Amino acid sequence: MNFPEELKYTKEHEWVRLKGNTATVGITDWAQEQLGDVVFVELPEEGEGVEKGDTFGVVESTKSVSDLYLPISGTVVEVNDPLLDAPEIINDDCYGEGWMIRIEMSDKSDLSDLMNAEEYEAYIKEGE
């Protein structure tokens, strides 16, 4: 199981990549493994204002529907459209081509309760 060091993680099994004021969000290796084959993903519209803690879409496997939660507030500036036709990319490359949305952050203090890779790995072990 892979948890890149440079990323931040949430309790809902999303990862966040920070670059300046922009955050890229996706789901972790643990999440995609738990889901199994991803067959459908629903993402927000570009330009949408979003609040931390809200859901921003769903990711579905044949057997389940999982909500996707916003780790931070801001505006959705980019959505990974290719995922809509090829959701399996999330299984194949969850940290790379499987990124879901990019947010222009409105409140940097939101970042304070994100976990680092080590903390996230411990969090998963706790749950098992």
Place this chain on the structure above:
Amino acid sequence: MNKTPLYEMHKQLGAKMVDFGGWEMPVSYSGILKEHQAVRTQAGLFDVSHMGEIWVEGPDAEKYLQYLTCNDLSQAEDGQCQYNILMNEKGGAVDDIIVNKIDSHTFLVCVNASNTQKDWDWFQKYAAHFKVKIASKSEDYALIALQGPRAEKILQNFVSEDLSKLKTFHFRPDVIASPSERGNSPSALGGSFKAKVLISRTGYTGEDGFEIYCSPSEASFIWQKLLEYGTPLGLLPCGLGARDTLRLEMAYPLYGHELSDEIGPLEADLGWVVKINKGNFIGKEALLGKKEKGIEQKRVGLLMIDKAIARADYPLFWGEEKVGWMASGTYSPSLDKNIGCGYVRSDLARIGNSISVEIRGKKKLARIVSTPFYKK
């Protein structure tokens, strides 16, 4: 949770396990899509030992089962398997079952895992009125399903019967299963192993296949041997995830979704299972009443037109009017489309009609299509 005799096999294979009605069962091993594809093109191996078995014997065995069910067992020949429905007085379903007729005095009934206790209670309730001996045998059987175009070739390695002579929906009760059959080269595992099994040419996938009833102590060996013979031919172990996508592509009902105590064969588009003139049976009056008055809701096959997956319990709309609900829905790997079965107001149950599914507050378009969804 309950464990089947093949639990250790699943753990060894690294299966993802899930709680299915109190049973710890494999949902998948190598991925649902891959397993589904294997069954359609090569073969898949399923542990369905959680299902229940009831033996019915005696001079009134057929009469008793005829009373409990809506299909006509007198039309089944010895050695035939019949899909049937245990009926309640309201014309709803207690369970859907397979009845294996050894002869008119001897039947092996296979029931759904979720209804094992319920069905046994039901059987006991009525047995007192007939010259019949019933026995709950679920603990005495493991059940392995081998499904797919290569199933016969794989199983033939292992059994004495000429499987090419076993017709679909027929069974043989005392088949010898042994690695030394059919002149195979001896393998490291138990060359002296010999088991007597019941093999039926039945399944829940829409492919050719077999269901093997064996004793719990023999199950692991049979499972491993079939994997040994079958892996070079593309056989994969398959879990409940693929079992569901396969059956839904065929629009086969799943009790608790397409059938229930309230939803019987007429609503469920299973009129062919009802032989109303066969004599008296539980629910006959109710069914006659429904046929005369018409039924309120009918099951239909739905194909999603908008990009979305409709799931069980999502409401169905005709314009702004709520007219039904989804019974089951998923992504279909073989069709690469989203499909499902739903119940709609009877007058709307016409192929070609547009029905909306409400998904997370938004209406998504679907169309009523003919079933099965998957056709060879």
